[in-house]
Amino acid sequence: MTVEYIRYRLAGPQQRAAFEAACRRAVAALAEAGECVDYALERSAGEPPGYGLRIRWTSAEGRRAFWESREGSSFFDGLDPYAEPDGLLLEEETPVAGRGGSVPTLYEWAGGAPAFERLFTRFYERVDGDELLAPVFAGKDPAHAQHVAAWLGEVFGGPPRYSAEYGGHRHMASRHLGRGITEAQRRRWVALLTDTADEVGLPADPEFRAVFAHYLEWGTRMALIYSGPNPPPLPETPMPRWDWGITPPYRG
Known part of the structure; x- marks a missing residue:
């Protein structure tokens, strides 16, 4: 650029x-x-x-x-x-870019690793009892909740744990290949996670929840694309990073 x-x-x-x-x-x-x-x-x-x-x-x-x-x-x-x-x-432009310390990251604002682990632990407990979503996650890794917590923590500005330990953006996309997720399941995933965020006490301020909701729409629609019959090539890009008012760049 x-x-x-x-x-x-x-x-x-x-x-x-x-x-x-x-x-x-x-x-x-x-x-x-x-x-x-x-x-x-x-x-x-x-x-x-x-x-x-x-x-x-x-x-x-x-x-x-x-x-x-x-x-x-x-x-x-x-x-x-x-x-x-x-x-x-x-x-x-170069890849060397960062932020100052005057504004907390979304990760910090949410409460860091404990908040994301609490969110997804409770969420997947609810998924197991959900008629529409349980089949999608049947046979999931016992540590699946911790993996997804690491993913969202990194996306929201936390440490690069998912990239370092689990394979980054490409790996996350690959986990959806061939799963045939439906639009009804996507919508249920978003609704259930939003309800769980309320239940476990994630910040309820409009600014945080607006980014949170925006990410859920983006992430689940990407999952829908990769799980479908004609998925695009797996991404070679770094992990997407979200911030206050900032989302991944448009890629035409």
């Missing part, structure tokens, strides 16, 4: 409102560009007044194609009356 930074210099602070309005109009072209991943305009906090526009592109070739197009030329034309470019920087 290519990251582009364009600096803009304004004649004076009186130009700020007009420049930002012009930017709102100009970035409509980026919103329509299939090569653009996202963008953000940042305002300088000091003097002289200036701005930085950060654009993430799918590739250097995609970036070049956009700027050479009619839409790219119109983008700069729309900003010319208010500011002039004052520098350009191109970078490439």
Whole structure:
């Protein structure tokens, strides 16, 4: 992925409102560009007044194609009356990324390993007595609840235990091959786990539960795909990681 930074210099602070309005109009072209991943305009906090526009592109070739197009030329034309470019920087993303300690991970917020083990231990007790789900998990490993707890703990920002001990994303996907999970079973799994989260006292705040519910939809629909008659190739990607407001990236 290519990251582009364009600096803009304004004649004076009186130009700020007009420049930002012009930017709102100009970035409509980026919103329509299939090569653009996202963008953000940042305002300088000091003097002289200036701005930085950060654009993430799918590739250097995609970036070049956009700027050479009619839409790219119109983008700069729309900003010319208010500011002039004052520098350009191109970078490439690397896998080295992380977070600071000011916000707890979902794993920490939920209560860490004990919370996830409590959740799945009780959940699979309920599964054993569920007419719709019990056949899916007949003959499961006695430690199955602990394995799934390690999975979700890692997905929610905890230690990479599932990757280290059980094989990571590829292994989890492989466990669903040929199982023929039905939509009714998928929905029952989601409903039962949500009820169990209430029963064992997982955090009930809207922010956590929104991510939790979002993950259950994503995870169970992936399980449905891999358990079906025409599963895709097993994933070679790292474990998916979820965070507050952040889900795995779109992969077209």
